Amino acid sequence: MRWKPEVLQELSGIREALRTALEAAQRCHESQQGLAVSHTEATGQWKEALEQTQGELKGLRGETRQGLRLQTEANADLRAIREGVAELSAVVPLLRALAERDRATQPEAASGAGGTKAVHRADGRGAFAHGGNEQHPAAGGISRGDDMADLDGGERPPHHDDLKAAIWAVYRGDGPQAAAPAAPHPCGPGRSGQAGLGPEGEHGLLLLRAAGLASAELLAHRDTWEWFADLAVGHQHFRHPFQVEETKDGRVRTSLSGRSLVAALIGLWERIEKAPVNTVDWAMATAYYQRVAGRLVNLTSQGGVIRIILDDGADDAAED
Numbered sequence: 001m002r003w004k005p006e007v008l009q010e011l012s013g014i015r016e017a018l019r020t021a022l023e024a025a026q027r028c029h030e031s032q033q034g035l036a037v038s039h040t041e042a043t044g045q046w047k048e049a050l051e052q053t054q055g056e057l058k059g060l061r062g063e064t065r066q067g068l069r070l071q072t073e074a075n076a077d078l079r080a081i082r083e084g085v086a087e088l089s090a091v092v093p094l095l096r097a098l099a100e101r102d103r104a105t106q107p108e109a110a111s112g113a114g115g116t117k118a119v120h121r122a123d124g125r126g127a128f129a130h131g132g133n134e135q136h137p138a139a140g141g142i143s144r145g146d147d148m149a150d151l152d153g154g155e156r157p158p159h160h161d162d163l164k165a166a167i168w169a170v171y172r173g174d175g176p177q178a179a180a181p182a183a184p185h186p187c188g189p190g191r192s193g194q195a196g197l198g199p200e201g202e203h204g205l206l207l208l209r210a211a212g213l214a215s216a217e218l219l220a221h222r223d224t225w226e227w228f229a230d231l232a233v234g235h236q237h238f239r240h241p242f243q244v245e246e247t248k249d250g251r252v253r254t255s256l257s258g259r260s261l262v263a264a265l266i267g268l269w270e271r272i273e274k275a276p277v278n279t280v281d282w283a284m285a286t287a288y289y290q291r292v293a294g295r296l297v298n299l300t301s302q303g304g305v306i307r308i309i310l311d312d313g314a315d316d317a318a319e320d
Contacts, residue, residue: 093226093229093240206265206296209296209297211258212258215255216255216256216306217254217306219251219308221311222250222252228288231264231268231271231285241260265289265292265293268288269289272285272286288310291308292308295309
């Protein structure tokens, strides 16, 4: 049986080949298991990273929304601050005017403690008040239509009622001045010899004409307007206009009601009386009083815009 050893040897080779194949298959199986484990681990890490990224994005979205909300609140606070600053800016001229009025009235109160005083005008014509020891009301008798002493039944000058009646007659058209109203005197609020009114009466007639206006357009340089507004803002009836429009070359345009114009005229009249002659306040108050008065004495009943130009050279601003 010579073939037996050869068969056994061949079978041994086959067995060895099968063992090698089994080992290779086992290694492949282990590799597949490793790949499965790696895939599972990679999938888990990917999911974990995805969840972490989504969580961070959610947090960033929340922080972004909070930042936008804080920015909105900051903008609202900034607008409120700006509005507050604007309100304070409107109040500052009033406080300045009140402080100036307090400083101006303190010496008068001290000098008036002895009883009576003489009221002097700074327009070169002396006092308009009656002479002697008669007490003269502030700002020229009837010029302050809101004088509480009159409203409360206090003492009034003897000529008070007569002067009011004369002013009303001229204003209504019954007086000798009704046909042709006079232009204001260049050195003071009015001429003293026309229709027997005197300077106080001319001033009162001017106040009546201003009180009858719905509004008047005012043109002036910004510096002029600031001085004018600072002077008038201390009066309880002056209302600061809602809009002051810039035109050109530092000029402004605004609109005043008749009530505010009356208050401004009273402020100018008082400043003319109190300011020393040849001072800035005296010159500006006198000049602007004449500009306003010169426009009001030429009013017509045909309507249209009533334009008051305070400064020379500001009239071309009306064409803007």
